[in-house]
Amino acid sequence: MVNALSCFLKKKVTEDLMVPDEDVERTGRELKQQIDAVFGRSLAIRELDTGSDNATEIEVNNLSNPYYDAERFGITFVASPRHADVLLVTGAVTHNMAIAAKKTYDAMPSPKYVVAVGDDACDGGIFKGTYAVLGGVDKVFPVDLKIPGNPPTPAAILTGLLALMNKAGKKA
Amino acid sequence: MTHQQTQPGDTKTAAILAELLGSGTFAARITAGQNGEFYLAVTEEEFTPAIESLAARKCVLIGLFCVQDFSPRSRFSLLYVFEKKSSILILIRDCAGTATSIARIFPSANWFERECRDGFGIEFSGAFDKRRLFLHETYPEQFHPLTNETPNRPVTPKKQVAPEEEYPFRTVHGEGVYQIPVGPVHAGIIEPGHFRFSVIGETIFNLEVRMFYKHRGIEKLAQGKTPQECVAVAEAISGDESVAHAVALCIATEKISGISIPPRALYLRTILLELERMYSHLGDQAGMLVDVAFPLGANQFSVLREDLMRMNAILTGSRFLRGVVTQGGLTKDIRKQDLQVLLDFIQKFTRRYQVGLKIVLSTTSLLDRFTTTGRIPKELLRPLNITGPAGRASGGKVDIRISHPYGIYDTVVPVPRRLHDGDVLARFTVKAAEVLDSARMIEQLITGLPEGPVHTDQPVRDGYALSVVESARGQDLCWLWVRNGMIERYKVRTASFCNWQAIEHAVIGEILPDFPVINKSLNLSYAGTDL
Known part of the structure; x- marks a missing residue:
């Protein structure tokens, strides 16, 4: 057990915040400005895996680790498509996921945006034209932005979201 | 043959x-x-x-x-x-x-x-269960994709599934029993799968897992490719097992063709395998702590994991160590200065990791959640072939690196780590020991790294072989048959495929809110199961 008294006497264990990625910070700040302007402070994202190899999920999850901490830029990952502004789709769409994917999309309120993350989601990748997949996400519902990569890095996903916000801002 | x-x-x-x-x-x-x-x-x-x-x-x-x-x-x-x-x-x-x-x-x-x-x-x-497995209801009847007569072309699935054609889940009857369907789309950033809970109040009475939502036809995709081309397919089986599957495939090819790869490549491959084990274990340790709402501990591990993934990128240009392992060795050497950076990192890593462990293992409220939760009895290991940390935390002995040494695991021998409680805490602790072991092994490998080439270019011969490797999740099987220089059959059986069936037993009698942490402690790959 940690002794409560020793906590007062010892030096604080909190480490200084490093700024390890200037690029991520810059993208994040811009993204925050755009989200504030276009979506009124918060962008709700629902992640949907339609058949990825789980590497993309890992990178999307990494956006929440202390290095990126994407929530400070106004991004929240929400539990239900009904709460979401953006559907972040990973993986080629498999036959087994097609119905569930469509239901998820239909459950989102409009206006809604769809972002395909990773090569497989963009056009089916190495699975294109095989028996098990329909192809990229755009085979099932309209896609607003594609972020290529195998998988794209967290920084690339942030940059993609910034591009989406710029696009949405122009439309509005 | x-x-x-x-x-x-x-x-x-x-x-x-x-x-x-x-x-x-x-x-x-x-x-x-x-x-x-x-x-x-x-x-x-x-x-x-x-x-x-x-x-x-x-x-x-x-x-x-x-x-x-x-x-x-x-x-x-x-x-x-x-x-x-x-x-x-x-x-x-x-x-x-x-x-x-x-x-x-x-x-x-x-x-x-x-x-x-x-x-x-x-x-x-005489089978007791004849339901479909990886082909869900939308696939047409009499469609069997892996036969040679079936071309790997798009099929027309059913647009709608009539209620009577839906998958028949096991039903449990009794006073107060009700079902909770979960998935395939889950609340978090997780892969898709369906869990059908039968519960009484909060207590789980029965769980049936339905997988294969992500079936992408990996085995069919490999057919007709050269083993060299297939490495990219192997890496796509499961993102955080990229190295393990690529190595399993390459070992099979090399054994069939009688290729012995240069010692430096063997050492470097082992470093990559152990790095993969480390970042994978760190991910699920962080996840387990998130699932019991302990972000202080979770962040210790997620920061280290991010550091490791950045290290991966420095060494190989890929955060998932992809595109490096190839038949005959590696596609490229790792530079000396980068290996020095890795060595320095690993030395600091061990100290930082122990700080995180101390925080976790000295928090009684957390130990209370972990202890006795999600027990896998030892009797299940053999019938269901449960391997990896999940098996070793329940008293299992199987570690492929020790029982069937491949690469240089016969000289750099890992320490067998075994516990007997079979609960979430045991799995957490086994993984912690393995992370520290891997760090030690990497240090040892860098220090003893031989000079020389990292690739040998030799032709592929025809034949077949089985290779087994120990990924972070356990025993991964790969059976390869090459005919006329092309792959005739590439059979993959991941550790997750078998371990998924353990969770149906591990959750019985537990409360529903403990399901996420039990699931995470088993660290099952959906993509690796669904293929």
């Missing part, structure tokens, strides 16, 4: 295996494979007594798959892979389209047989 020259040691092993089969007469017919495995073709009359004998002698069915046009005697061959300590025996059984089920004797055969049924249309008589 090529066979290795029979060695004196092989004859001895063949005799031991014949003993397991219950008849000494088999010894002369058992042939040695290319990678230390043994093959025996059995007739239908010999099959059942052989299976019963193997079951009585506590062998584990670690794989069962179908191959077309493998035997001159019949259209299909069923290959049953059995393991007993460090011996692997593959029974080859001819099959024209129907076969008797062995799922009542070896429960792990249940999913395997259903997989063969979907893929090749083989009917197993």
Whole structure:
């Protein structure tokens, strides 16, 4: 057990915040400005895996680790498509996921945006034209932005979201 | 079909295996494979007594798959892979389209047989479960993608599924029992799968897992490719097992072709395998802590994981260590200065990791959540072939790096880590020990790293071989058959495929809110199961 008294006497264990990625910070700040302007402070994202190899999920999850901490830029990952502004789709769409994917999309309120993350989601990748997949996400519902990569890095996903916000801002 | 020259040691092993089969007469017919495995073709009359004998002698069915046009005697061959300590025996059984089920004797055969049924249309008589497995309801009837006659072309799925065609889940009856369907789309950033809970109040009475939503046709995709081209497919099986699957495939190719790769490549491959184990374990340790709402501890591990993934990018240009492992060695060398950076990092890593561990293991409220939660009894390990940290936390012994050393694991031997409680805490602790071991091994490997080339360019020969590797999740099987320089069959069986069935038992009697942490502690890959 940690002794409560020793906590007062010892030096604080909190480490200084490093700024390890200037690029991520810059993208994040811009993204925050755009989200504030276009979506009124918060962008709700629902992640949907339609058949990825789980590497993309890992990178999307990494956006929440202390290095990126994407929530400070106004991004929240929400539990239900009904709460979401953006559907972040990973993986080629498999036959087994097609119905569930469509239901998820239909459950989102409009206006809604769809972002395909990773090569497989963009056009089916190495699975294109095989028996098990329909192809990229755009085979099932309209896609607003594609972020290529195998998988794209967290920084690339942030940059993609910034591009989406710029696009949405122009439309509005 | 090529066979290795029979060695004196092989004859001895063949005799031991014949003993397991219950008849000494088999010894002369058992042939040695290319990678230390043994093959025996059995007739239908010999099959059942052989299976019963193997079951009585506590062998584990670690794989069962179908191959077309493998035997001159019949259209299909069923290959049953059995393991007993460090011996692997593959029974080859001819099959024209129907076969008797062995799922009542070896429960792990249940999913395997259903997989063969979907893929090749083989009917197993006497099976207790004949539902579809990886082909869901939207696939047309009589569609069996893995047969040679079926081209790998888009199929037209059903747009709608009538209620009576929906997957029949096991139903549990009783006063106050109700069902909770979860998935395939989950609330978090997780892969898709369906969980059907039958609960009484909060207590889980039964769980049925339905997987294969992500079935992408990996095995079919590999057919007709060269083993070299297939490495990218192997890396796409499961993102955080990229190195393990690429290495398994390359070992199989190299064994078939008689390629021995340069020592430096062996060392570097092992460094990559251990790095993968570390970042994978760190991810689920962080996840387990998130699932019991302990972000202070979770962030210790997620920061280290991000550091490791950045380290991966420095070493190989890929955060998932992709595109490096290739047949004959590695695609590129790792620079000396980068290895020095890794060595410095690993030394600091161990200290930082121990700080995180101390925080976790000294928090009593957390230990209270972890202890006795999600127990996997030891009796389940053999029937379901549960391996990896999940098996070792329940008193299991299987670690492929020790029982079937590949690469240089015969010289750089890992320490066996075993606990007996089989709960979430045991799995957490086993993983913690393995992370520290991996760090130590990487240090050792960098210090002893030989100079020289990292690749040898030699042609691929025809043949078949089984290779088994220990990924972060456990035993990964890969059976490769090359004919005319092209892949005829690439069978993958990941650790997750078997371990998924353990969770149905681990959650019984637990409360529903503990399900996420139990799931995370088993660290099951959906993509790796669904293929």
